[in-house]
Amino acid sequence: MGIEKLYPFDKIEPKWQEFWRQRRLFNVDTKDYRNKYYCLMMFPYPSAALHVGHGRNYIIGDAVARYKMMRGFNVLTPMGFDAFGLPAENAAIKGGLDPETSTLNNIRTMKSQFNRWGVEYDWEREVISCMPDYYKWTQWIFLKLYEKNLAYRKKAFVNWCPSCKTVLANEQVIDGLCERCSSEVTQKDLEQWFFKITHYAERLLSDIEKLTNWPERVKIMQRNWIGQSHGVEIDFKIDGMNEMLRCFTTRVDTIYGATFMAVAPEHPLVPMLIKGAKDEEAAMRKIQKMRDESKIARSDAKVEKEGIFTGRYVINPVNGNRIPIYVANYILMEYGTGAIMAVPAHDQRDFEFAKKYNLPIVVVIDDPANPLNAATMKEAYVSEGVMVNSGQFNGLLSTEAIDKIADYFEEKKYGVRATQYKLRDWLISRQRFWGAPIPIVYCPACGIVPVPEKDLPVLLPRNVEFKPTGESPLKFSKEFVNTKCPRCGANSKRETDTMDTFVDSSWYYLRYITPKLADKPFERTLVDKWLPVDQYIGGVEHAILHLLYSRFITKFLNDIGWVGFDEPFRNLFTQGMITKNGIKMSKSKSNTISPDDLIDKYGADTVRLYTLFIGPPEKDAEWSDRGVEGAYRFLGRVWRLVDKVKDLNCRAPSSSPQLTKDELALRRKTHQSIKKVTEDLDGGFHFNTAISAVMELVNQSYEVAALADEGRCGTAILKKAVESAVVLLAPFVPHIAEEMWQLLGNNGSIFTTSWPSYDSCIIVADMITIPVQINGKLRAKVEVPFDASEEDIKKTVLNDVDVQRWIKDSSVKKFIIVPKKLVNIVI
């Protein structure tokens, strides 16, 4: 079973790891920012052992860092741990250890795994988000936001996970289920802290354009999440009352077709509207029932539309029509104004509602191809068309009418143009123990008082029963809760909720530059030199949450003058996941592959090489144990080649001063390979094709080595080819590359030598083979000099026997020559 040991990786790998650490190859002095390159991997949760799927992220990052190092950059690659949060807390509850101990244990395990992979970081900059010297500054960011009125407390219906016993941000609710535990999320009406991310909605959206080196799909996801729409806000006069009902619409062109109004059950005007209605009490009860229904259940389009007539009417400003106001379950209070003008003919939801409650349907946009009839319509007509029943706007295209009517509204003061976003403010309160305490004090006299900066950090208390009860565990720690008001000194209570961990991770990349600063979160002058991050690498699952929050915090810090840039990550790369048996590797699916066993068997370089060779790194890939063996065999093959070549005297071609055909070909291949690998790494992360290019070079070197054995070839070019292969492989398989580099007679680290360059003149061959097509089908190949004229090529082609056989007595209609590429003859 066991594969034979092809080279002594178990001796080589620890040796070079030690060497890099002693030489401080990955330790950077950030004061020297010349030629800087900030290569950042998303810092992980300290979960238990890592599997090969996790490894992909770090291996890719390490390969990039090492490549950039060889290109002469001053590379900063720090690493840290996103150590607060539910996973750590839940794991701690299970393991019976307190979260801090279990978190620090996990961190230790993970670091030793990084070490064995040969994945190197500047550990002197390690950032651990659960340590007071870090979360002090997370709290500081809260205070700064509070100062600018961007952190606020309000009572709101919030997402509540009954299993995690905490509230969740909108972004943490997936299909109505908790992102972490998949329990059904319910609604709770609670006082909670929010960050006003909506204040930045427009900039977060428009600045996506600046992110030219982000994956398109991530940008699209962010755009959709922010969800901008342009429309008009219209105030409808409520008949018989001195009140206006404001609604938002993107389709003012349909205003003449509005036959009723619909408001959300939570709408503040509801009690007033319903007052004096026929069955006021019964109606109120029904509305209460709608409110109680979970937002998730209500926000499913398949749910039957329900409504109650309020007994009130509004006046449509464009035609004076009196239209009834309904309370309807499909109207969301969180979006727009919580009220809509309903146009059944041109909106499917309104259509369904109108059918159910027998409300009029008025067509105002007609389908020119297929005239509509309100009485027989089966569904709403939502496309564009020609305006009808719309007074002065009749005959216009509906697309043009949108602007015309909006102008008219603004002029008549019926309404104003407005922009709406789907993005909601970021709910950051969590009723859990393992997080950064929110630095707020409640004073009976002064009210909400922020903790002064000089009193930070607000320390998480020790020895707290941290099990989730639905209320923050911190409430039960008297020493923590009871405090003096920082303003007046009166006995006061601390806020006992902790912050969402996404707050911790929204600024950690700034801390790495000056990780030990005690009096500031970071040093602006240096941060401005090193950021934006040159390359950020991580999983696509963070496309919205972490990346959006980080962009928000960066923009905020930019606004208050703490950083000089407004986007944190210049280039983003999102790697695909590794699957086993077609599904994502995970402990719960028990389909994980441990890197430790593989490293024992084949060495870290093999695991690294296979991980990079498995396929395009941005795509998902299926793990194959056979593939690992293939990578191992290849390394063994290179190892033996180096062993063979290392002691050869670099004699020039013995017999003739001219290089042989094979030597020329190998030299050409060497330069082509350098070009290919360089372009693959510069143009994107095409590790798989870069590696296959080196494989080709190695294969061809073997052929020439066999000739050299027979004395039919010189060795200088062979040695150069092998040496190039070793250098090109170094970012991927650093340990064996260092060892082979040394065996070939070089001193020092391969990572301090410069990346090889290629000569474009050598890449082109003297003679080239040109395929000849006849009627578009490949029929022959001819050899011609590289710089042959079209005349010469034509002559050669027509003299070719195969070509003559195909042409026979047919006449040549067309003769197409693509220089240096191909010939096509049409007969």
Added chain:
RNA sequence: GCCGAAGUGGCGGAACUGGCAUACGCGUCGGUCUCAAAAACCGAUGGUCGCAAGGCCUUGUGGGUUCAAUUCCCACCUUCGGCACCA
């Protein structure tokens, strides 16, 4: 429903700006070495017809543009991802 990505041998995948489809690796088959095995090395390997020379077909399906299409255009099918009563 809307938005996006992707469909290429037995498998992972390659192919510049429209110019030799299947590089590289895995697997399989045959051979060398060996008492034998492993490792290594050499050779074959898209399908199909043919003794062979060679022919024909093939990049999800069907059309189109072109001397030439995996690549461009139109229609459709399938898979995956995101959003989804957002007015």
